[in-house]
Amino acid sequence: MTDPAAALREILGPKGWLSGHDAEPYQRDWLNRHGVAPLGVARPADTSEVASVVKVCREAGLAVVPQGGNTGLCGGAVTEQQNAVIVSLSRMTAIGKPDLDSGSIAVEAGVVLAALHEALEPHSLMFPMHLGAEGSARIGGLIGTNAGGSQAFRFGMMQDLVLGLEVVTPDGAIWDGMRAVQKDNAGYQLRKLFCGAEGTLGIVTRAVLRLYPTPRQQAGALLVMPDFAAAVSFGAFLRAEAGEFLTGLEFFCDLGLELALKHLPDLSYQLETRGDVYLLVELASGSQRVPLDEILGSALEWGMEQGLVLDGALATSGARRAQFWRLREEQPEGQRLEGDQLKHDISVPPGAIARFIEAGAKVCDDILPGVRINPFGHLGDGNIHYNLSPPEGRADFDGKAGQFAEALSALATEMGGSFAAEHGLGRAKIAMADRNRGPVERELMARLKGALDPKGTMNPGVLVRPPQ
Amino acid sequence: MTDPAAALREILGPKGWLSGHDAEPYQRDWLNRHGVAPLGVARPADTSEVASVVKVCREAGLAVVPQGGNTGLCGGAVTEQQNAVIVSLSRMTAIGKPDLDSGSIAVEAGVVLAALHEALEPHSLMFPMHLGAEGSARIGGLIGTNAGGSQAFRFGMMQDLVLGLEVVTPDGAIWDGMRAVQKDNAGYQLRKLFCGAEGTLGIVTRAVLRLYPTPRQQAGALLVMPDFAAAVSFGAFLRAEAGEFLTGLEFFCDLGLELALKHLPDLSYQLETRGDVYLLVELASGSQRVPLDEILGSALEWGMEQGLVLDGALATSGARRAQFWRLREEQPEGQRLEGDQLKHDISVPPGAIARFIEAGAKVCDDILPGVRINPFGHLGDGNIHYNLSPPEGRADFDGKAGQFAEALSALATEMGGSFAAEHGLGRAKIAMADRNRGPVERELMARLKGALDPKGTMNPGVLVRPPQ
Numbered sequence: 001m002t003d004p005a006a007a008l009r010e011i012l013g014p015k016g017w018l019s020g021h022d023a024e025p026y027q028r029d030w031l032n033r034h035g036v037a038p039l040g041v042a043r044p045a046d047t048s049e050v051a052s053v054v055k056v057c058r059e060a061g062l063a064v065v066p067q068g069g070n071t072g073l074c075g076g077a078v079t080e081q082q083n084a085v086i087v088s089l090s091r092m093t094a095i096g097k098p099d100l101d102s103g104s105i106a107v108e109a110g111v112v113l114a115a116l117h118e119a120l121e122p123h124s125l126m127f128p129m130h131l132g133a134e135g136s137a138r139i140g141g142l143i144g145t146n147a148g149g150s151q152a153f154r155f156g157m158m159q160d161l162v163l164g165l166e167v168v169t170p171d172g173a174i175w176d177g178m179r180a181v182q183k184d185n186a187g188y189q190l191r192k193l194f195c196g197a198e199g200t201l202g203i204v205t206r207a208v209l210r211l212y213p214t215p216r217q218q219a220g221a222l223l224v225m226p227d228f229a230a231a232v233s234f235g236a237f238l239r240a241e242a243g244e245f246l247t248g249l250e251f252f253c254d255l256g257l258e259l260a261l262k263h264l265p266d267l268s269y270q271l272e273t274r275g276d277v278y279l280l281v282e283l284a285s286g287s288q289r290v291p292l293d294e295i296l297g298s299a300l301e302w303g304m305e306q307g308l309v310l311d312g313a314l315a316t317s318g319a320r321r322a323q324f325w326r327l328r329e330e331q332p333e334g335q336r337l338e339g340d341q342l343k344h345d346i347s348v349p350p351g352a353i354a355r356f357i358e359a360g361a362k363v364c365d366d367i368l369p370g371v372r373i374n375p376f377g378h379l380g381d382g383n384i385h386y387n388l389s390p391p392e393g394r395a396d397f398d399g400k401a402g403q404f405a406e407a408l409s410a411l412a413t414e415m416g417g418s419f420a421a422e423h424g425l426g427r428a429k430i431a432m433a434d435r436n437r438g439p440v441e442r443e444l445m446a447r448l449k450g451a452l453d454p455k456g457t458m459n460p461g462v463l464v465r466p467p468q
Numbered sequence: 469m470t471d472p473a474a475a476l477r478e479i480l481g482p483k484g485w486l487s488g489h490d491a492e493p494y495q496r497d498w499l500n501r502h503g504v505a506p507l508g509v510a511r512p513a514d515t516s517e518v519a520s521v522v523k524v525c526r527e528a529g530l531a532v533v534p535q536g537g538n539t540g541l542c543g544g545a546v547t548e549q550q551n552a553v554i555v556s557l558s559r560m561t562a563i564g565k566p567d568l569d570s571g572s573i574a575v576e577a578g579v580v581l582a583a584l585h586e587a588l589e590p591h592s593l594m595f596p597m598h599l600g601a602e603g604s605a606r607i608g609g610l611i612g613t614n615a616g617g618s619q620a621f622r623f624g625m626m627q628d629l630v631l632g633l634e635v636v637t638p639d640g641a642i643w644d645g646m647r648a649v650q651k652d653n654a655g656y657q658l659r660k661l662f663c664g665a666e667g668t669l670g671i672v673t674r675a676v677l678r679l680y681p682t683p684r685q686q687a688g689a690l691l692v693m694p695d696f697a698a699a700v701s702f703g704a705f706l707r708a709e710a711g712e713f714l715t716g717l718e719f720f721c722d723l724g725l726e727l728a729l730k731h732l733p734d735l736s737y738q739l740e741t742r743g744d745v746y747l748l749v750e751l752a753s754g755s756q757r758v759p760l761d762e763i764l765g766s767a768l769e770w771g772m773e774q775g776l777v778l779d780g781a782l783a784t785s786g787a788r789r790a791q792f793w794r795l796r797e798e799q800p801e802g803q804r805l806e807g808d809q810l811k812h813d814i815s816v817p818p819g820a821i822a823r824f825i826e827a828g829a830k831v832c833d834d835i836l837p838g839v840r841i842n843p844f845g846h847l848g849d850g851n852i853h854y855n856l857s858p859p860e861g862r863a864d865f866d867g868k869a870g871q872f873a874e875a876l877s878a879l880a881t882e883m884g885g886s887f888a889a890e891h892g893l894g895r896a897k898i899a900m901a902d903r904n905r906g907p908v909e910r911e912l913m914a915r916l917k918g919a920l921d922p923k924g925t926m927n928p929g930v931l932v933r934p935p936q
Contacts, residue, residue: 101704101819102850124708148651157650159657160628164884175908181815182625182849183616184886185664186901187893187913187931189627192660196653208884213708236569240592240681243754244712286711287763295757347649351569381650382570416632416676418652425655433654440643444920445655451919452912463655 004060005040008085011052016043016091026086028078030071034427035078038065041086047166047174047205050087054203055172057085063460064170066199068141069112071133073343074426076198076462077141087203089140095119103211104163104180109140109204116209125211128155128247132332140204146196148422153350153380154247155212157422159195164208167194170201170453180208193448198424199459201452215284219292220248220315221300222324224275228354230308231277235350235379237302238281242295248282250328252376257327259374259389260334267330268323273311279379280328282321331376335387340396342388342404346412347421350382356415360386363407368400383421409436425463434465472528473508476553479520484511484559494535494554495546502543502895506533509554515634515642515673518555522671523640525553531928532638534667536609537580539601541811542894544666544930545609555671557608563587571679572631572648577608577672584677593679596623596715600800608672614664616890621818621848622715623680625890627663632676635662638669638921648676661916666892667927669920683752687760688716688783689768690792692743696822698776699745703818703847705770706749710763716750718796720844725795727842727857728802735798736791741779747847748796750789799844803855808864810856810872814880815889818850824883828854831875836868851889877904893931902933 009017018026019040028035039062044050057064063084067077079086089110096106100123107116113134116127129142131149141147143165148157155161164179167190177191184191194204225231231251238246254276260267283292296314303309315321335341348356357375364371370391377385386408390396397404409419413436420429434442442464449456449464460466477485486494487508496503507530512518525532531552535545547554557578564574568591575584581602584595597610599617609615611633616625623629632647635658645659652659662672693699699719706714722744728735751760761782771777783789803809816824825843832839838859845853854876858864865872877887881904888897902910910932917924917932928934 099817099819101700102817103704103707104817146653146657148653152651156624156628159660160624169908169912173908173911175912176906177909178884179886180817180884181851181886181889183620183815183846183851183889185614185616185890185892186886186888186897186905187664187909188669188916189614189660189664190909190912192627192657192663193916195660196655196657201656213711232569236571239571240754243681286708289763289766290758295755298757347651349567349570349572349648351567378651383649383651416646416648418647418649418654420654421649421651422653424653429654437654438644440637440641441645441655441658443641444637444643444658447919448656448661448916451915 004056004062007056008040008042008053011056012042012044012049016045016049018043026067026070026088029075031073034075034080036080036082038079038084038086039082041088043088043091045091047168050168050203050205051172051174053085053087054168054170058172058455058457063457065459066140066144066203068109068138068144069133069136071137072141072145072426073423074428076424076426080427080461089138092205098123098125098211099180102180104208105211106178106206106208107139108206109138111139113137113139113142120211124214126214127209128212129158129161132329139207143195143204143207144197144199145424148383150250150378151247153249153378159192161210162191162195162207163210165191165194165204166206167202167204170455170458178206178208196424198426198463200449200463202458213286215286216288217285217292218321219283219296220321220324221281221296221312222271223279223281223300223312224271224273224310225277225279225308226310227276228357231279231379232351232354234279234303234308238299241299242283245283245285245292247284248280249378249380250280251379252278252328252331253374255372256331256334256374256376259338260327260330263334263337264330267326269327271311271313275310280324328376335374335389338389340390342397342401344386344405344408345421345423346384346386346408346417346419348382348384348412348415348417350379352415353379353382353384356384356411359411360408363411364388364404367403367407368398382417405432427461430465472524472530475524476508476510476521480510480512480517484513484517486511494538494556497543497546498539499541502548503546504548504550506547506552506554507550509556511556511559513559515636518636518671518673519640519642521553521555522636526640526923526925531925533927534608534612534671536606536612537601537604539605540609540613540894541891542896544892544894548895548929557606560673566591566593566679567648570648572676573679574646574674574676575607576674577606579607581605581607581610588679592682594682595677596680597626597629600797607675611663611672611675612665612667613892616851618718618846619715621717621846627660629678630659630663630675631678633659633662633672634674635670635672638923638926646674646676664892666894666931668917668931670926681754683754684756685753685760686789687751687764688789688792689749689764689780690739691747691749691768691780692739692741692778693745693747693776694778695744696825699747699847700819700822702747702771702776706767709767710751713751713753713760715752716748717846717848718748719847720746720796720799721842723840724799724802724842724844727806728795728798731802731805732798735794737795739779739781743778748792796844803842803857806857808858810865810869812854812873812876813889813891814852814854814876814885814887816850816880816883816885818847820883821847821850821852824852824879827879828876831879832856832872835871835875836866850885873900895929898933
């Protein structure tokens with residue numbers, strides 16, 4: 001058998017095959033927790049090159065690890081074994097012409113989310129996926145992890161926004177599922193199955209995405225609430241009263257605000273009142289005839305009358321809205337700058353958020369008294385980024401990271417939610433999945449993996465445990 | 469081995485096991501095209517009984533055919549082999565208490581869609597799935613076929629509305645996936661995979677469904693358009709201008725209107741103008757502050773100025789809206805009463821509807837000159853129920869049904885659409901799938917089937933071809 005590295009260099013050319021020092025930037029995950037040096041990094045220029053790479057690796061018995069923007073938080077896009085090839089989609093960045101009448105667009109998997117947003121702007125169309133990593137995250141990775149983000153409660157997760165897919169299978173065959181229709185019930189929903197499969201069933205190379213018209217007006221407000229119960233009640237009221245317009249419903253806590261203000265000196269909070277919880281509301285409409293500000297203002301008034309809202313301010317301009325959003329968006333950075341932290345990606349039914357926060361606080365304080373709890377996230381879909389900082393005066397968690405993760409995941413499971421809401425399992429959460437999800441579920445997943453990737457060469461060690 | 473019928477009667481009791489004459493109502497599909505007598509019909513009372521039935525059948529080598537309301541159009545809920553047990557979910561009709569703050573509800577698979585609508589009414593919540601068969605179709609069947617209906621372009625298909633599932637696997641194990649969260653990326657999206665699997669991978673026994681607040685006001689209009697190109701352009705305009713409110717965007721043709729008026733004497737058409745195409749528009753909002761009628765009225769005005777709309781009438785009351793809707797809803801009945809007909813369940817990218825209609829007409833006329841073409845359906849998602857009546861003076865299609873189906877499915881495929889938009893494959897369209905979808909796609913599906921149902925006992929002959 002020929003040297004697979006030589007064969008890959010031959011197929012891909014010098015721009016398409018990186019090894020040694022050149023491969024290093026691809027090696028570690030974003031949190032710098034996972035990853036050893038691969039045999040090399042393949043950077044194919046098109047789908048047929050991806051297929052060729054997969055075939056060579058298959059014959060040579062090499063693992064294949066697809067990588068998008070490498071912004072994942074669970075270590076799913078790097079390798080823990082050396083006889084592996086990372087397949088970076090970063091050279092496949094073509095963006096098709098949007099279909100204006102249909103509201104869809106075909107893109108290659110390596111397109112960066114922010115680049116797609118930009119490309120759509122002149123067409124008055126938008127792709128409604130927004131998340132912190134959008135400047136680096138690539139479409140293929142977003143599909144592989146079934147990304148959610150801040151507008152998922154309104155427009156859906158990636159699985160809801162993908163109309164068609166092209167995938168290179170673990171055999172190196174190309175599945176052309178690039179249809180551009182929502183309604184396609186011609187068999188199993190493969191396009192959905194590959195969303196969230198984290199590259200373990202094949203490599204997504206292209207996709208047809210669903211687009212929405214860009215709204216012509218927006219309104220926003222920052223609200224100060226006494227507690228989570230109030231936030232939940234107000235959220236339910238807003239869904240009924242302004243559900244069609246609601247594009248943002250983000251929450252954060254006073255501790256998170258405090259940390260962000262402390263560590264990011266250019267950040268400012270301009271309301272007079274502080275509360276336990278803050279809610280960031282955003283409405284948008286395609287029609288100029290909708291009195292968005294009035295709708296939001298009167299909801300705010302109602303909330304104050306009911307005692308659900310302590311204080312609030314409407315964003316009177318786009319600049320003001322951006323200021324409000326930064327308070328939420330800088331939450332992760334503020335906490336990071338505070339020192340050591342633990343992150344948990346929880347979801348619970350939106351109505352159960354307050355109960356989760358209360359029960360979670362008790363659980364955490366039992367594990368490490370004084371641990372500082374900083375949940376923020378997406379109220380509309382119950383997605384809580386439940387982050388911890390050490391107790392005041394401590395620099396670490398006394399080795400209790402596993403205990404926190406265990407207890408919080410069990411609590412989310414018990415409440416009908418998930419311990420892996422939008423970040424996926426990757427390498428980091430397989431054991432947690434085995435514990436929290438019954439054997440029937442894990443067995444079904446193992447069987448799917450075995451059926452589509454019988455040799456287990458596609459992103460091994462991610463999502464499901466390899467057979468012993 | 470004991471007699472399996474006796475074992476099943478023992479497990480299920482007399483109400484739960486029907487055979488002979490009693491089983492006959494379950495035997496044939498709705499279009500009366502498929503179905504032989506099964507060994508019997510199991511009507512389990514709960515999930516554990518479903519699991520027991522599956523286990524008995526598995527041991528006895530009997531096929532298991534899940535059946536909901538048996539309203540499917542592709543023969544997927546009846547058996548073509550006699551050593552089979554139909555498992556009717558019709559006794560599992562429990563509806564849980566809706567979670568008002570979260571917007572979700574747990575139901576058993578046998579709940580009739582209309583009964584769910586009714587149960588939700590007092591709570592000001594709705595389940596946004598509407599289709600002709602809603603008075604008989606059951607949730608499990610809607611999930612199994614991944615139903616779409618008239619609001620899918622706005623709220624999604626069943627796969628988008630299912631948060632959690634409980635499924636009895638082909639082994640008789642119970643998968644408890646009854647989570648109540650949208651964001652759950654803890655592995656493969658099993659909940660999506662079972663949607664549209666047509667009972668070939670297991671039996672859906674319970675589901676957690678996503679609910680939306682009931683709108684507090686609605687507006688509607690009936691529009692007369694010169695042609696499909698105008699309808700497509702006006703549709704794109706409406707999506708940009710009133711996308712948040714749009715809950716209905718149905719089209720039908722003048723031939724369909726003619727047939728409905730001819731065969732349904734109580735139906736009346738009250739506009740003065742007739743056109744080639746009619747559009748039924750429905751807007752809804754949770755806020756009373758949105759000037760829905762004004763938004764719709766001015767869109768209509770714009771359409772008239774542009775020559776896209778020939779005539780139109782706003783529905784000034786709920787009764788008037790219902791009258792307009794009946795014109796669309798009676799399309800299938802009108803055509804049925806006209807005599808022989810051929811149905812095709814097509815989807816194309818919404819912007820391509822006019823092109824499909826034009827090309828389809830040419831194709832059909834080449835096959836049988838004078839054949840009468842009556843497309844109606846859902847403009848928002850490009851779903852065309854492309855139905856044919858014989859040429860004037862003929863009673864049949866001259867044996868050319870297969871040719872029409874073949875040609876139209878190829879055309880839809882070529883245009884990036886589907887020949888099985890919302891009705892599924894069942895038994896009727898497997899050969900069509902094999903022809904229109906490449907071998908890679910069909911092979912992936914066969915492998916999924918083999919992985920989850922290695923003995924092939926679950927609804928054999930549906931969706932995928934059994935291994936030879």
